[in-house]
Amino acid sequence: MLSLALRNIFRHKLRTAMTLGAIVFGVIGLMISGGFVQDILFQLSEATIHSQSGHLQVYRKGFHDHGSRSPDQYLIDDPDGVKQVIREAQGVVDVMARLSFSGLLSNGRSDVSIIGEGVEAGPEARLGSYVKISAGRQLTDDDRYGILLGEGVARSMKLHPGDRVSLLITTAEGAMNTLDFEVIGTFQTFSKEFDAHAIRIPLAASQELFASQGVNSLVVSLQETGETDRIAAWLASRLNPDKYEIKTWPELNDFYQKAVDLYDRQFGALRLIVLLMVLLTVSNTVNMSVFERIGEFGTLLALGSSSSSVFRLVVLENAVVGLAGAVVGVVGGLLMAKVLTLVGFEMPPLPNSNTGYVVSIRLLPSAVAIAFAVGLAATLFAALLPAFRVSRNPIANSLRQNY
Numbered sequence: 001m002l003s004l005a006l007r008n009i010f011r012h013k014l015r016t017a018m019t020l021g022a023i024v025f026g027v028i029g030l031m032i033s034g035g036f037v038q039d040i041l042f043q044l045s046e047a048t049i050h051s052q053s054g055h056l057q058v059y060r061k062g063f064h065d066h067g068s069r070s071p072d073q074y075l076i077d078d079p080d081g082v083k084q085v086i087r088e089a090q091g092v093v094d095v096m097a098r099l100s101f102s103g104l105l106s107n108g109r110s111d112v113s114i115i116g117e118g119v120e121a122g123p124e125a126r127l128g129s130y131v132k133i134s135a136g137r138q139l140t141d142d143d144r145y146g147i148l149l150g151e152g153v154a155r156s157m158k159l160h161p162g163d164r165v166s167l168l169i170t171t172a173e174g175a176m177n178t179l180d181f182e183v184i185g186t187f188q189t190f191s192k193e194f195d196a197h198a199i200r201i202p203l204a205a206s207q208e209l210f211a212s213q214g215v216n217s218l219v220v221s222l223q224e225t226g227e228t229d230r231i232a233a234w235l236a237s238r239l240n241p242d243k244y245e246i247k248t249w250p251e252l253n254d255f256y257q258k259a260v261d262l263y264d265r266q267f268g269a270l271r272l273i274v275l276l277m278v279l280l281t282v283s284n285t286v287n288m289s290v291f292e293r294i295g296e297f298g299t300l301l302a303l304g305s306s307s308s309s310v311f312r313l314v315v316l317e318n319a320v321v322g323l324a325g326a327v328v329g330v331v332g333g334l335l336m337a338k339v340l341t342l343v344g345f346e347m348p349p350l351p352n353s354n355t356g357y358v359v360s361i362r363l364l365p366s367a368v369a370i371a372f373a374v375g376l377a378a379t380l381f382a383a384l385l386p387a388f389r390v391s392r393n394p395i396a397n398s399l400r401q402n403y
């Protein structure tokens with residue numbers, strides 16, 4: 001039966017080529033669009049991790065929900081001891097302390113409300129591979145009173161590297177404290193809103209402002225993003241849950257999960273559209289092929305072939321075409337993804353983002369398998385109804401088609 005199916009396929013070369021073309025282009029379209037969406041989500045996740053949140057953050061319990069109003073009340077008093085526990089986890093690259101605060105930044109002409117962080121310059125520079133220094137340079141461990149400004153802050157206050165500013169904050173006791181800083185540089189993250197209010201100063205300077213050696217958070221950088229949940233669970237078993245809380249990067253950035261849900265629904269609709277297009281195209285060619293051969297199938301039935309064998313023959317022919325089209329489509333999709341990735345295309349910034357990015361096609365095995373299955377399934381489904389109808393057609397009616 002397979003030999004007969006192959007002979008029938010090559011007997012109608014043009015029609016077979018049209019069917020193959022529809023399947024191949026459908027599979028390639030699914031793979032490229034899926035890889036494009038996956039790359040957007042990957043770049044968004046990595047930009048989030050490597051410009052702001054890190055993979056994990058450890059807080060004093062309650063800081064995540066209430067600490068933005070009074071960060072001085074949720075200080076980790078022994079950051080070095082907690083760091084030592086975190087570093088025992090396999091897969092941890094860096095652990096860095098941050099001290100959060102809000103206050104007023106003044107250049108002598110105007111004041112701007114800011115949200116700030118005291119950071120450890122060295123580890124933060126290693127983590128912040130997606131932070132773009134748009135002017136000046138990155139903070140270093142030698143910059144005791146240096147300050148990095150978000151690009152929006154620098155623009156609104158007309159500040160440039162080398163300018164002097166004053167930072168005013170309120171301490172835990174309610175007193176006002178101020179320090180003078182030199183602008184070292186300005187930075188961009190993926191979030192325009194964050195850059196419009198954010199500044200960073202050395203951790204030692206922020207502790208001097210607060211007259212405290214505590215920190216608000218310990219940011220953890222990992223070798224692999226996929227290890228986040230495992231290491232978070234390991235840390236939860238080692239740290240006192242009544243004293244500390246652990247947040248992963250998706251929990252710290254709920255907009256990422258919303259973006260994933262949005263793209264999943266959009267890509268699901270696209271997948272359905274492609275499936276219907278392939279189904280309709282293949283169904284048209286299958287119907288034409290089958291009903292032009294009604295006399296042939298009538299002859300097979302008259303010679304003793306059963307209706308089920310005719311049904312299986314038609315389905316097998318289309319299964320072979322669908323399988324060949326899906327395989328060629330997967331190979332073509334892999335090659336096209338490679339070419340598009342090598343060429344690279346500059347994309348505009350995402351909504352509420354400062355910087356664009358170079359797109360690549362990131363194909364996951366699951367996306368390739370789904371595209372293959374859609375191409376094959378659409379062809380099989382398209383063949384079922386015509387195969388059923390022709391196999392149940394009365395022999396006499398079928399034989400009339402020979403004359």
